[in-house]
Amino acid sequence: MKKYENTGSKDTRSGFGAGMTELGQKNENVVALCADLIGSLKFDDFKKNHPERFFQIGIAEANMIGIAAGLTIGGKIPFTGTFANFSTGRVYDQIRQSVAYSDKNVKICASHAGLTLGEDGATHQILEDIGLMKMLPGMTVINTCDYNQTKAATIALADHHGPAYLRFGRPVVPNFTPVDEPFVIGKAILLNEGTDVTIVATGHLVWEALIAAEALEAKGISAEVINIHTIKPLDEEAILKSVAKTRCIVTAEEHNYLGGLGESVSGVLALNNPTPQEFVAVQDSFGESGTPEQLMNKYKLNNQAIVEAVERVIKRK
Secondary structure (H helix, E strand, O other): OOOOOOOOOEEHHHHHHHHHHHHHHHOOOEEEEEOOOHHHHOOHHHHHHOHHHEEEOOOOHHHHHHHHHHHHHOOOEEEEEEEHHHHOOOOHHHHHHHHHOOOOOOEEEEEOOOHHHHHHOOOOOOOOHHHHHHOOOOOEEEEOOOHHHHHHHHHHHHHOOOOEEEEOOOOEEOOOOOOOOOOOOOOOEEEEOOOOEEEEEOOOHHHHHHHHHHHHHHOOOOEEEEEOOEEEOOOHHHHHHHHHHHOOEEEEEEEEOOOOHHHHHHHHHHHHOOOOEEEEEEOOOOOOOOOHHHHHHHOOOOHHHHHHHHHHHHOOO
16 A cells, blocks of 8 residues: 555645645736635735735625636736635625636635534535535636645646636645646545555645545555545546546545545446445535534544445445
């Protein structure tokens, strides 16, 4: 098994901030818009170094999306930033009409996604955002797993033309992907080769999938682990190649199982190679207040839940 080591836990939102800092230096067309959350989105360096390209919109997210769409007409590449709940659900109409329908080159960047927002509670813990965004025609949807990958994805989006949604989070999580690993939109990353089961994971669940694979190895189960950082366009080739070998699959995500990665994967399998599948995801419910660790355990979004899902799906081969 290929080993990935935690080189120092960091929050993924800081990876976004580092990516914006680099983009500010190398691409004069990149502009940033924020809805009164500069510190939370780690926009501080960008604002300090490029005040003429930073726009504080205030608590007016719908206006932020409209302004961002307008800036693209002049050739700018706007990156908007606020919490995931406010980046999607609150402004869905503006995104649909002004960005997606109009095919505007806006990068919608969302922090504090999922249950790991923690103590702020259910009203802020959006678990539907991936589904909302992937349904929009032409929208690229990315959900990164650690600091390094978030930084790389942020930089890559500046060169990608078209509307995009980038999802990341607040908590400190293991930073394990190589610092120089290329980020290719729509291309999954094979982390561990296996023969008995395929585990495809996204976001914070990628590290949990790697831990689960080690536990499964100790039980004599060979798990293939794939990092799906791009939900749309989905790397169908990587998924189908893996399940042709393993003949069963587990999907893992910090999102409602309705509308998320697992649902996208099941659609691919249904059309190409019907395969037993288990979902590690929130089971059609809202979250609640608690620490990230407490919530991930209660809602069964951890390595143990992945191990149990693997054991169930293997019996269904």
